[in-house]
Amino acid sequence: MMKRIWPIFVATSLAMSGGANATKLITEAEAQLPPPKGAVATDRRGILRAPKVEFVPPGDAVHSPLRLQLKFESFGGAKIDPESVKMTFLRTPNVDLTARIKPFVQAAGIDMPDTELPPGEYMLRVDVKDSDGRIGTASFVLKIVP
Template sequence: MKRTFLLGLVAANLLAAGFLFSGPSRATQLITEDEAKLPPPKGAIAADRRGILRGPKVEFVSPSDSVGSPLHLVLKFDSYGGAKIDPGSVKVMFLRTPNVDLTARVKPFIQADGINMQDAELPPGDYTVRVDIKDSDGRPGTAIFTLKVAPK
């Protein structure tokens, strides 16, 4: 009787695990439908600074063109003068009124050399995003880029 019960329990757990891990992996929601409907920011958006700077650099790598969702979001971080990027300092903002903090959604994909988010889910549209970082010497770096998501 106990053996039959244990076998039934094991079978039920295997079946539950099959439901959890079957099918394609779920994409991470980067921007929701409601957030996409927020009005654009009012006024000017700060542009890149000019001159020779020792602060870290954020380079937007992909996607390079308008793509469907989910998309592969890749950013590269570079530091200078022997400083290291502080992954805990990374802030990602969707520029809207009011701005939407995306940092918690991107956090699992942040590393010292950049962000590599395989399946970022966004509704169709154009989204201006700002990424702020700091290096181990406290110097800031910022990049602003636009994600273009094509309709499905």
């Protein structure tokens, strides 16, 4: 009996999503979580050899699905460790998005061609480590319009 219901569920969920290849980065339930409490860490100042994470903005008025791109840059001959990349949706409590982005992570960055998010404003943090153990972090806000 479960085998007959399951294929119908898969077909229904694919029809309701933006497409078969789209990746849901943040769910509706996660989008409803309260914002983070307290201060959110920002970029550090000074000369650092830690890896750099650069968010590539998709444009002014962003609709879902969108192309989510981040670029990584390492310094001093070190190499980016793709296995160390973590993405967090800053909410209360924080939501770990790492498993959802893993298929799209490379040493050069993250490239998610069809990323689904509900309309809203989302603060995300990306952490990356290089082969010398230095950690780079970037926080950015995605604003998705209906």
